[in-house]
Amino acid sequence: MGVYERQQREKKILEAAIQLFGEKGLHVSTMADVARKTRISKGLIYFYYKSKEDLYLALTKKGMDELKELFNKSFGKPKEKTGLEIMTTLVEGYLSFAREKAVFHDALLDFLSVLDSYQVQREKVSPLILESPYFTKLLQSHHDLAKLGIKAISMGIQDGSIRPDLHAESAFYTLWSMMIGYTKVTGSVSLEPGDIKINAESWKNGFLKLFFEILKGSNTPFKSQPVQGKLF
Amino acid sequence: MGVYERQQREKKILEAAIQLFGEKGLHVSTMADVARKTRISKGLIYFYYKSKEDLYLALTKKGMDELKELFNKSFGKPKEKTGLEIMTTLVEGYLSFAREKAVFHDALLDFLSVLDSYQVQREKVSPLILESPYFTKLLQSHHDLAKLGIKAISMGIQDGSIRPDLHAESAFYTLWSMMIGYTKVTGSVSLEPGDIKINAESWKNGFLKLFFEILKGSNTPFKSQPVQGKLF
Amino acid sequence: MGVYERQQREKKILEAAIQLFGEKGLHVSTMADVARKTRISKGLIYFYYKSKEDLYLALTKKGMDELKELFNKSFGKPKEKTGLEIMTTLVEGYLSFAREKAVFHDALLDFLSVLDSYQVQREKVSPLILESPYFTKLLQSHHDLAKLGIKAISMGIQDGSIRPDLHAESAFYTLWSMMIGYTKVTGSVSLEPGDIKINAESWKNGFLKLFFEILKGSNTPFKSQPVQGKLF
Amino acid sequence: MGVYERQQREKKILEAAIQLFGEKGLHVSTMADVARKTRISKGLIYFYYKSKEDLYLALTKKGMDELKELFNKSFGKPKEKTGLEIMTTLVEGYLSFAREKAVFHDALLDFLSVLDSYQVQREKVSPLILESPYFTKLLQSHHDLAKLGIKAISMGIQDGSIRPDLHAESAFYTLWSMMIGYTKVTGSVSLEPGDIKINAESWKNGFLKLFFEILKGSNTPFKSQPVQGKLF
DNA sequence: AATGAATGAGTCTTCATTCAT
DNA sequence: TATGAATGAAGACTCATTCAT
Numbered sequence A, B, C, D: 001m002g003v004y005e006r007q008q009r010e011k012k013i014l015e016a017a018i019q020l021f022g023e024k025g026l027h028v029s030t031m032a033d034v035a036r037k038t039r040i041s042k043g044l045i046y047f048y049y050k051s052k053e054d055l056y057l058a059l060t061k062k063g064m065d066e067l068k069e070l071f072n073k074s075f076g077k078p079k080e081k082t083g084l085e086i087m088t089t090l091v092e093g094y095l096s097f098a099r100e101k102a103v104f105h106d107a108l109l110d111f112l113s114v115l116d117s118y119q120v121q122r123e124k125v126s127p128l129i130l131e132s133p134y135f136t137k138l139l140q141s142h143h144d145l146a147k148l149g150i151k152a153i154s155m156g157i158q159d160g161s162i163r164p165d166l167h168a169e170s171a172f173y174t175l176w177s178m179m180i181g182y183t184k185v186t187g188s189v190s191l192e193p194g195d196i197k198i199n200a201e202s203w204k205n206g207f208l209k210l211f212f213e214i215l216k217g218s219n220t221p222f223k224s225q226p227v228q229g230k231l232f
Numbered sequence E: 001a002a003t004g005a006a007t008g009a010g011t012c013t014t015c016a017t018t019c020a021t
Numbered sequence F: 001t002a003t004g005a006a007t008g009a010a011g012a013c014t015c016a017t018t019c020a021t
Helices: A002-023 A029-040 A042-048 A052-074 A083-100 A101-119 A133-159 A168-189 A200-216 A226-230 B005-023 B031-038 B042-047 B052-074 B083-100 B103-119 B132-160 B168-188 B199-215 B227-230 C003-023 C031-038 C042-047 C052-075 C083-100 C101-119 C133-157 C168-189 C200-216 C224-232 D003-024 D029-036 D042-048 D050-076 D083-100 D102-120 D132-161 D169-187 D200-216 D227-229
Strands: none
Touching: A002 A029, A002 A042, A002 A052, A002 A101, A002 B103, A029 A042, A052 A083, A052 A101, A052 A133, A052 D227, A083 A101, A083 A133, A083 A168, A083 A200, A083 B052, A101 A133, A101 B168, A133 A168, A133 B132, A168 A200, A168 B103, A168 B168, A168 B199, A200 B168, A200 D169, B005 B031, B005 B042, B005 B052, B005 B103, B031 B042, B031 B052, B042 D029, B052 B083, B052 B103, B052 B132, B083 B103, B083 B132, B083 B168, B083 B199, B103 B132, B103 C224, B132 B168, B168 B199, B199 C133, C003 C031, C003 C042, C003 C052, C003 C101, C031 C042, C031 C052, C083 C101, C083 C133, C083 C168, C083 C200, C101 C133, C101 D169, C133 C168, C168 D102, C168 D169, C168 D200, C200 D169, C200 D200, D003 D029, D003 D042, D003 D102, D029 D042, D029 D050, D050 D083, D050 D132, D083 D102, D083 D132, D083 D169, D083 D200, D102 D132, D132 D169, D169 D200
16 A cells, blocks of 8 residues: 555556567557456556556557667767767667567557647547546656757757758758658568569668768768668 | 449548547447448458458548548649649648648558557557458558658659758658657647747748658758649 | 250259368358359248259258168068068168268257247248248158157067057157157267277167167067167 | 446346347347347447356356256255156256257257357357357356266166166266257247147156156156156 | 349357446 | 445348349
């Protein structure tokens, strides 16, 4: 009954949800599954999370925080890395994250969709989402994330590793878009029959080449490609 | 009883589904809704579409075809446009499509997810999807779409409007990724509070600038920006 | 449109039903299945058979007739066989029939159930059954069947091959009961674990022994067992 | 919430099913009927019974157990009865059971059919049946039942009331077959028109005569017929 | 005579959520 | 605080039968 135990339980539920939603998918998993997996009664689960959406948002929040942590770590120690190096670490990390923690990345994208509806017409968003305490927190985390990415690019511009004519904010969102799109498209690329000359690996290389070209400008066309070489 | 009437009904059902799924979302809409909206009996709906998934794939196919049509039209009359101009029309069209016909675009992305599962482990894809006649058709349409995009870039490389060092296939997928990502991210950009200096418009401009930079190379840094100017 | 063609079609439908109901079961098979299999439209099927029950009763009738035919054939040429020999052929035939044409035998038992309800409370029998022209015909065929069996026993009593103190009618029904029960029970006998000393073969032998003992009396306890030996 | 209440509800549902399935038949009755009759929500019915098949197997189990109980009671106190007397009580009981509790007897026969399929090809049996916890229990109960019947005959052989040359196992199954067949055939006997000299009563007598003849041997042809006299 | 599109009541089943204990 | 039994609306889908053409 102590605060600690309560937090432990909350965490346990969340972790079960992460596993379950990750393996079977959100719609296929049920609250009963979560209860069974945690050995915690359904009633108590509803004490900690007000609805299934609330639980899902909690999961989203955790994913967002892990991503933020990953962004943070990409900076390394102060002055250790150039902005471009930070960005390199960051893409690498992001793409791994999207692949290995697909539940989180999917949840994040779902949240972006919610944000879209929210902005267009607040009423279209389910009350269960709006009422969740995680919704506001998520709004903040999402913002923090963007700020970190923008900061990395700004640093690169400052230290000369990234071309100076870039608008950091737009550039960050563009690069983020690219990465999101990459995760969406990558599965279908390998299915292309022979008449399209591409395969998973060549496409990834091509993608990264263009990604970094945006950061560096194409007149520095990868003479030495340490960045690309390091990736993955 | 004529073939014509049959096609009319089939179309009517599909159109109701497009509206319904578009407004309320796939999961929230029911086959009963579709029946009610069309004033067609549930049984008959199942006569035309073997399952809800089948209907959704039909919708996806229609979306894919509209997109293909849009791609095709972007080429204009033979020799009328440069590859770069074609690409300009194409992004413009794609982004409008994604915004105005969001159901279709969402369905397309869902299909890409299916393709991902399909490639990793065929069994993970629901039989209802695999058994739908639209599945194979969709495979083809998706392929056609990619070929068209690649063709446009190849043409640009040929006619000198697009930089020659581009690998057309990778470039197309990268640019497509960007556009997909753009549609996912764009809704949340406008929600950013003041401390991030960006708004919907500036971000779109930034995005397009980088998009075309990839095609043209950054050493032609938008002196005259006719392309960008035309957009939207 | 000739009478002949009509009969052909009727037969074709019936045969499809026999196959279908036999393979998948009555409840699992649909009228649409029948239509598909025969390449005859549903509407026309309903022209020949007024309802699914009607079709099933037609099937039942055909089974009953085949059984009657089998009974008839068991008699052989006039004076060729003793009553006991006839009965021997008859059991043999009946058990093969029940095994190899299980649809027919099941249908026959279903009909006996209907008769049961009919006798207890006429209203409990579905109108679809009562209205079928096959119902009355079935009543007659069923009666014919019984008469044939009784006749065989009577002949045996006359010719001395069957014990004289038997009441032919009761004996026939009893022996028929035995055979019906045999077909119901036989599948589960082989599943008995080792602590019940029986297997499919020993039980069949035991069954037949007692079956014929009823006909011959136990004081002729199978010294020579030609009858038993011949079976199957 | 107590265990007792739970069992009460479970029982209530089962009893409603027994009535419903008995009156209208399994296929005609619906789970909604059961819910309505018990005033228990559909969801809760599915909480107690995982599927309609599960509920039907539960019913079958109850029937099997009642029959087992009946078999057990037939033995009376130790050494009180001869094997033959036990068998007498047993047939009497069985036939009453089959008549008065027809749902149970029908369910039992359905189970025998399942066993048949199970033995021929396990896959042909619906997963809903195989997954029911009652399936295994039923396998055991069915076995117990057979053992009891065999035991009664063995006892009779020991105490001299039943002829010694009988193979108890085969004899039991044969006699069981007879009884099953009797229940199937009996309804149609009374419908026979006058030209077949039989009626319900005479046929029952004839049946029982032969039944006991199998047990006693025909050279003891019912001089004193206390056994027969007692029946019904 | 022949078709097969059309009906719609009915089937089993699921699951987020609540609440008496 | 904790349970898990209870709810009931909703879901996808089926199929015997009819009838306009």
